Amino acid sequence: MSAQPIQPEPADRPAILPMDAPAPAPKPVVPIVAPIGEVVLQVTDLAVRFPSDEGPVNAVQDLSYEARLGRTLAIVGESGSGKSVSSMAVLGLHNAKRSTITGSILLDGHEIVGAEESLLRKLRSNTAAMIFQDPLSALHPFYKVGSQIAEAYLAHNSVSKQVARKRAVEMLDLVGIPTPERRARQFPHEFSGGMRQRAMIALGLVNNPKLLIADEPTTALDVTVQAQILDLVKNLQQEFGSAVILITHDLGVVAEVADDILVMYAGRAVEKGLAKDVLARPQHPYTYALLQSLPSASEDSDRLLTIKGSPPSLVNLPSGCSFHPRCAVRDRVPGDACARTLPELRTSAPGRQIRCHLANPEQVLTEEHFA
Amino acid sequence: MTTSPSATQPGAGARAGEPLIEIEHLVKYFAVREVQGLTMVRNTVKAVDDITFSIADGETLGLVGESGCGKSTVSRCITRLETPTSGAIRYRGRDIANLPEKQLRPLRREIQMIFQDPYSSLNPRQTVGAILSTPLRVHGLAKGKEKARAQELLELVGLNPEHINRYPSEFSGGQRQRIGIARALAVEPKVIIADEPVSALDVSVQAQVMNLLSGLRAELGLSFIFIAHDLGVIRHFCDRVAVMYLGKIVEIGDKPHIYGAPQHPYTQALLSAAPDINVVRGAPPKERIRLVGDPPSPIDPPSGCRFRTRCWKAQDICASQEPPLEDKPGGGDDHRIACHFPEIKSTLVAAVPG
Incomplete structure (x- = not known):
């Protein structure tokens, strides 16, 4: 898919400034000089399996995608779809003894699958960083917020502690935390939920990584705070x-925020494309x-369309297409192909891929909708 | 459902439109002790601070607000899982706010609750049959026929009646929530208080449970108090909506007024902040209002209007005088707003293309 320009923000944003906390103008911190659109992460045929008492859990299977500079890729799926497992693999966070990972993950030219811990240490935070859903358990409760950020900076830069501490305050300022000097000397429990997530983002960005993985960054937050954090991530990315x-x-x-989207179901990608196309005209029945x-x-809506049943167990996936037992349009595919053969991820339109046997999915789905 | 509940027909005998539950000046404070330095300080969390509203028979009221706004405390006061600090809760005209437990028992049959987390709200060591027949036994219903009634309930919520001897761990999240719903329905309540009943569920399962609740509401003539933080879910399910902020109702009204012509700045900010899928379907971008900061602590709420610290319209009067919840010009029937500077905004949800 070709690199698209980043969507401009709607211009008519009303200026809403609080009395006690003026939103600080973000300071420029050495921008990355690589051109927008360059591929930072190339995942090819990734599979992650975990052993379990009932048999191997196929958490992720033949997953391929790429992440480009300046773009936001959303990986969407329900619990157990493999979205978190696949991104943890990108940072080499799975225990090699308790998981089997095959395929290739090229992060900024380095192969992650089977990489030495020393290389992973070098890449983590420096090239790729992750922010987690629950900032209270992701930040260390015994260390001051400022020192945690400074520590991450010191690990990758040979600078004095003073410089690192200054950098930490700068980062807190950048993510919109008022009185960053004072806040840097506080502990995570003294921060509110939204502020903690801001601190996590500061920690993630302190080494100016080329790739930021945000795992459900706003799920634990209230709607108004969620909107702030999404705006922040968008602005920082630009x-x-x-x-x-x-x-x-x-x-x-x-x-609201994504350029590209990857929809996962039961460990596999089922639809890929530009976010606005996929959301406006989805092609996969799921x-x-x-x-x-x-x-x-x-x-207003009367009755919601439902998907019958619940997501399958990853230990024994349904035959053929994993979604076929819940699919409303499987009888539109001739024969019993859906139950017998797993569809390939195929290009269905320019820049769009789906994993479905339907030859003309959009037409079938529209007919079904009005039936 | 083909077999109708035996004892009383829910909803029967009540006149439509008459208030079923009236809440007047409800207050609930919690005493907390906090460590400050080396000393212990006693504080009061003003979880719910003087709220008044009512629910008509057969009506569904949505309570919406951010965490800590007191919406769950309100529901726990109505079910009398908490005893209010002051104020009245009238059920069919009778004040139940301070009734002793013994007199409360028969009323518990009429007001039931569905909880958020289907994993922690079911006893893992009881079979589904035991979970569903306990309320029947407590209230002396379906004597001798508990098992048959439990199976009937399972069927009512779309589960296989043969699974009556299974344990909660053998069910998925959506199925467990159905068991929670069946348990609430076991005693044929008139009112169901649903505290975030779908927020712990996966998206594809959430719609199933929502449809089940809509179906049951129509079939059994239930009234609902529906608590959620998802504005889409509230819009789908509720007739009226009350927006809460820091222990107060800031705006209450019929669904079309709250979504179409909200007047309180906080309601407007909530609507504007909710991510909406329709923006990619070609709807024009909605007006963006971004609040700064987090809600203040309910231990020490701001003077006057509690929203003033995050409000872009705040002036001196907002700090000195608390705005009453009242009718405002341009508002709909029974649409009340607590704001000194109300103003209709109708551009906060994406317009849906035809």
Whole structure:
């Protein structure tokens, strides 16, 4: 898919400034000089398996995607779809003794699958960083917020502690924390939920990584705070020009921030493409049903379309297409192909890929909708 | 459902439109002790601070607000899982705010609750049959026929009645939530208080449970108090909506007014902040209002209007005088707003293309 320019922000943003906390103007911090659109992360045929008492858990299977500088890729799926497992593999966070990882993960030219711990240490935080869903358990409760950020900076830069500490304060300022000097000397429990997530983002960006993986960064937050954090991630991305992978189950969030989207179901990619195309005209029956089952805040709805059943067990996946037992349009595929053969991820339109046997998915889904 | 509940027909005998539950000046404070330095300080969390609203028979009221705004405390007061600090809770005209437990028992049959987390709200060591027949036994219903009734309930919520001897761990999250719903329905309540009933569920399962609740509401004529933080879910399910902020109702009204012509700045900010899928379907971008900071602590709420510290319209009067919840010009029927500077905004949800 070709690199698209980043969506401009709507211009008519009302200036809303609080009395006690003026939003600080972000300071430029050495931008990355690589051109926008360069591939930072190339995942090819990734598979992650874990042993379990009932047999191997196929958490991720033949997954391929790429992340480009300056773009946000949203990986969407329900719990157990493999979205978090696949991104943890990108940072080499799976225990090699308790997981089997095959395929290739090229992060900024380095192969991650089977890499030495020393290389992973060098790449983590410096080339790729991750922010987690629950900032309270991701930040260390015994260390001051400022020292945690400074420590991450010291690990990759030979500078004095003073410089690192200054850098930490700068980062807190950048993510919009008022009185950063004072806040740097506080502990995580003294921060509110939204502030902790800001501190996590500061920690993630302190080494100016080319790739930022955000795993459900706003799920634990309230709506108004979620909007602030999403704006912050968007603005910082434009400034730093880094690639962002946003892992979420919330399609509304995807609609607001993502450029590209990858929809996962039961460990496999089922649909890939530009976010605005996929959300406006989904082609995979699963994506379509997910979108239809969402109640919207902007229109009244009578009855929600549902997907029958629940997501399958990853220990024994259904034969053929993993989604076929829940698919509403499987009888539109001739024969019993859906139950027998696993569809390949194929290009269905320019820049769009789906894993489905339907030859003309959009038409079938529209007919089904009005039936 | 083909077999209707035996004892009383829910909803029967009540006149439509008459208030079923009236909440007047409800207050709930919690005493907390906090460590400050080397000393212990006693504080009061003003979780719910003087709220008044009512629910008509057969009506569904949505309570929406951010965490800590007191929406769950309100629901726990109505079910009398908490005893209010002051104020009245009238159920069919009778004040239940301070009833002793013994007199409360028969009323518990009429007001039931569905909880958020289907994993912690079911006893893992009881079979589904035991979970569903306990309320029947407590209230002396379906004597001798508990098992048949439990199976009937499972069928009602779309589960296989043969699974009556299974344990909660053998069910998925969505199925467990159905068991929680069946347990609430076991005693044929008139009102169901649902505290975030779908927020712990996966998206594809969430719609199933929402449809189940809609179906049951129509079939059994239930009234609902529906608590959620998802504005889409509230819009789908509720007739009226009350928006809460820091222990107060800031705006209450019929769904079309709250979503179409909200007047309180906080309601507007909430609507504007909710991510909306319709923006990619060609709807024009909605007006962006971004609040700064987090909600203040309910231990020491701001003077006057509690929203003033995050409000872009705040002036001196907002700090000195608390705005009453009242009708405002341009508002709909029964649409009340607590704000000194109300103003209709109708551009906060994406317009849906035809």
